[in-house]
Amino acid sequence: MIVTLTLNPAIDTTLTVNSFKVGDTNRTNFIRRDPGGKGINVSRALLAMKEDVMTLGVVGGHSGRMFIDLTSQINMEMTWIEVEGETRMNFVVGDIETGTRTKIDQPG
Numbered sequence: 001m002i003v004t005l006t007l008n009p010a011i012d013t014t015l016t017v018n019s020f021k022v023g024d025t026n027r028t029n030f031i032r033r034d035p036g037g038k039g040i041n042v043s044r045a046l047l048a049m050k051e052d053v054m055t056l057g058v059v060g061g062h063s064g065r066m067f068i069d070l071t072s073q074i075n076m077e078m079t080w081i082e083v084e085g086e087t088r089m090n091f092v093v094g095d096i097e098t099g100t101r102t103k104i105d106q107p108g
Contacts, residue, residue: 001052001053001054002046002051002052002053002054003053003054003055003056004039004040004042004043004046004053004054004055004056005039005055005056005057006037006038006039006040006043006055006056006057006058007039007057007058007108008037008038008039008088008108009035009036009037009039009040009057009058009059009064009067009087009088010035010036010037010067010087010088010089010090010105010106010108011033011034011035011036011063011066011067011070011087011088011089011090012033012034012035012036012090012091012092013031013032013033013089013090013091013092014030014031014032014033014034014091014092014094015028015030015031015091015092015093015094016028016029016030016093016094016095016096017029017093017094017095017096018095018096018097019095019096019097019098020093020095020097020098020100020102026093029096030094033066033070034070035067035070035071035074036090037057039055039057040055040057040071043055043074043076044074047074047075047076053076053077054076054077054078054079055071055076055077055078055079056078056079056080056081057078057079057080057081058080058081058082058083059080059081059082059083059087060082060083060084060085060086060087061084061085061086061087062086063086063087063088063089064080064082064083064086064087066087067080067087068080088105088106088107088108089106090103090104090105090106091103091104091105092104
């Protein structure tokens with residue numbers, strides 16, 4: 001079994017808009033939330049290679065509980081330690097018209 005450590009998890013939220021306009025109201029036509037962070041990404045890659053993997057990590061606050069809910073959909077063994085503070089949230093805005101993606105990451 002391979003054990004990964006996720007000390008800086010994130011909820012990765014992807015939004016798409018038809019044409020992103022800076023300084024204006026943009027309406028999304030798609031939203032998706034995924035558990036993220038390097039440890040989770042490595043664990044998912046190992047699962048895809050049919051490896052036994054266990055993930056250990058820390059989460060906090062309301063967003064940490066949301067993170068745990070999102071990870072419960074992944075078929076691997078996980079142990080989360082709850083700490084003070086909030087698990088970070090990252091955002092990607094995808095512009096369909098230009099094909100660009102803009103990332104906004106919270107500090108860990």
